[in-house]
Amino acid sequence: MKRNAFKMKLKPGYEDEYKKRHDQIWPELSECLKEAGIHDYSIYLDEESLTLFAFQKLEDGYDAQKLAMHPIIRRWWAFMADIMDTNPDHSPVSKPLYEVFHMD
Numbered sequence: 001m002k003r004n005a006f007k008m009k010l011k012p013g014y015e016d017e018y019k020k021r022h023d024q025i026w027p028e029l030s031e032c033l034k035e036a037g038i039h040d041y042s043i044y045l046d047e048e049s050l051t052l053f054a055f056q057k058l059e060d061g062y063d064a065q066k067l068a069m070h071p072i073i074r075r076w077w078a079f080m081a082d083i084m085d086t087n088p089d090h091s092p093v094s095k096p097l098y099e100v101f102h103m104d
Contacts, residue, residue: 001039001057005097008052014083015045018052021080032072037062052084053097 010018022043033041037059044053067073068091077090085093 001059002062003055003099003102004058005053005055005099006094007097008054008092008094009085010045010050010052011083011085012050015047015050017083018045018080021083026072026076029072029076032067032070036067036070054094 039057039059041056042054044055045051046053074090077086077092080086080092081090087093
């Protein structure tokens with residue numbers, strides 16, 4: 001299993017809405033992520049910069065490009081596009097973070 005971290009950007013004034021939408025995450029989205037091999041997925045918010053920090057564990061064989069084509073993922077991206085920085089396809093603008101330290 002691989003650890004993966006990345007950051008995204010929330011638009012100003014949408015902190016509560018972002019949390020609300022994730023508190024009500026679609027069951028079919030959660031299932032889709034699990035089936036794709038994503039586990040232990042957390043997102044944190046830096047309220048000063050509105051940076052979202054995400055951490056997840058990925059199973060061997062996880063395929064991000066395949067997941068990005070899934071209709072549920074596409075629907076979620078469109079649903080979130082009004083409150084986050086997104087690419088033209090509505091996927092979140094995300095920057096990978098590189099692990100420099102880990103301790104079990």
